Amino acid sequence: MASSQDLSASPNLLAATLVCAPSAPALTPALARAATAAVAAARARWLAEGVALDLLIPAGPAPAEAEMRLRGALDGAPVDVIVQNAAGRRKKLFVADMDSTMIGQECVDELAAEVGLKDHVAAITERAMRGEIPFEDALRERVALLRGLPGETAGAVIAKAIRPTPGGRALVMTMRRHGARAVLASGGFTAFTSVIAAKLGFDADYANRLELDEDGRFAGTVAEPIFGAGGKLETLERLRAELGLARDETLAVGDGANDLPMLKAAGLGVAFHGKPRVAAEAGARVDHGDLTALLYAQGYAREEFLED
Structure with a gap:
């Protein structure tokens, strides 16, 4: 199931990140197998054993459909699902x-x-x-x-x-x-x-x-x-323009209604334990994980994290 290849470089494919709270690992091998089968993933890679899994999805389902299939396969487990284009996942703003x-x-x-x-x-x-x-x-x-x-x-x-x-x-x-x-x-x-x-x-x-x-x-x-x-x-x-970045190269996170315009304008806008309206309207949501979920969503493995 594991692969060392960086999924962020894969063109014209979807990447789905499954991630749970590191303090309460809930992503079991059985759930990983069920999720992989649900989207006929071409490759699966553990970013952190029991906590974060990346799935490379071949052309076929739209992101919303892939997310729905994955949530169904997880059967209510406390695991977040973020689906996006595999290319360009590592953001610059x-x-x-x-x-x-x-x-x-x-x-x-x-x-x-x-x-x-x-x-x-x-x-x-x-x-x-x-x-x-x-x-x-x-x-x-x-x-x-x-x-x-x-x-x-x-x-x-x-x-x-x-x-x-x-x-x-x-x-x-x-x-x-x-x-x-x-x-x-x-x-x-x-x-x-x-x-x-x-x-x-x-x-x-x-x-x-x-x-x-x-x-x-x-x-x-x-x-x-x-x-x-x-x-x-x-x-x-303004910062995107100053840095000469495309929309897809940006990431924003927030929880409240005053964050929504920013979240919708970002390449990846994440509602973090957001209020109901925000969670419903943002492009992605994290309901269970901590803020490292945003690193896993960019394809970073646990050993790549830097804290000091």
Whole structure:
């Protein structure tokens, strides 16, 4: 079943990546055989035993049909399926959301916890991420509730409550090692993105700026214009143009409604544990795996990962 050939160089073929959470390997040999048979795969290659399998699919089924067949063969197992063209899988530009994507938390919710309003603010955040209310209005409403907090609260919250999502640094560092540009594009705040971007190895970060009053406390306002869905999309398209890349050479990841324009504009747009609308509309979805799933989707084997 194994082959050392790099599937990313195969023209006019599909590649399907099956991947599960590394902490709970669920991709058994039996499931691998069933999946291989379901799409009459020409070749199967383990990227990580029990965790990630690549299937090279000959001409025939469309990507959506191949994905449907594979999900049927997996019979409800907690395994993600990403189907795409085999050629050009290793991307040269990576644009990532931060909150609930590269980190496991929503920074504005954690700031609100400092004034006893986390549940209230988290409910607004959830509605905005589901696309039920405009992102910009929701952000202004939440930020207004932070008025009076010391500006240094952001640093304290990062130390106390913010944790990177497993696999994030490996994803960024591996892609950069292979020549990709990696940027963080967040509807959150620069007080957080600057720290998280440095910790995970991003080249640059873009986000909103919380305004301070003359005493160094949050003024309850955010600098305009707000960096939201349009800003994320513009960042992806501007950097792609600057680097002279084709659409297919780009990768984007996010979980909320304000990520959708960016995800749809990328060569591979991935909903990472996304809200229902995002998972339904994005080109690919990761519901079970960690962020290394985005490396496996590009055909990287586990031994190629770089973290430091």
